[in-house]
Amino acid sequence: MDWQDDRCTIAEIKERLKHFNQERDWEQYHGPRNLAMALSVEAGELLELFLWCKDDGPQPAVASREERVAEEAADVLICLLNFCTQSKIDLSAAVAKKIEKNAQKYPVEKVFGRMEKHDEYEDDSSVQR
Numbered sequence: 001m002d003w004q005d006d007r008c009t010i011a012e013i014k015e016r017l018k019h020f021n022q023e024r025d026w027e028q029y030h031g032p033r034n035l036a037m038a039l040s041v042e043a044g045e046l047l048e049l050f051l052w053c054k055d056d057g058p059q060p061a062v063a064s065r066e067e068r069v070a071e072e073a074a075d076v077l078i079c080l081l082n083f084c085t086q087s088k089i090d091l092s093a094a095v096a097k098k099i100e101k102n103a104q105k106y107p108v109e110k111v112f113g114r115m116e117k118h119d120e121y122e123d124d125s126s127v128q129r
């Protein structure tokens, strides 16, 4: 398989992870609670690489961290896909459903260029944009 975003599917990655986990007998540890915690830990590891970066400076602040950013991003996805496998969530279907829900919640004509949450924006023009 060609491991590029535009050449492999989520199902293929999930299958590869399933094989990886079965080879190590790790599925016994992969309950949804543990995987949700692991996902949060990995997201924290990703976030840590950007800790103390200046808003107008390079991100991450230390160039040698760039490879680790990709590794932690991969860890986040691995945990998420393992979570979805164990929780029997079809991630593509869930994403499509959520995008549709967000489109209803955030209609373009109301929120274009605005950053407020759905219950914070008002129709008056005094809201800072």
Ligand SMILES: [Mg+2]
Binding pocket: 042, 045, 071, 072, 075
């Ligand atoms: Mg990690």
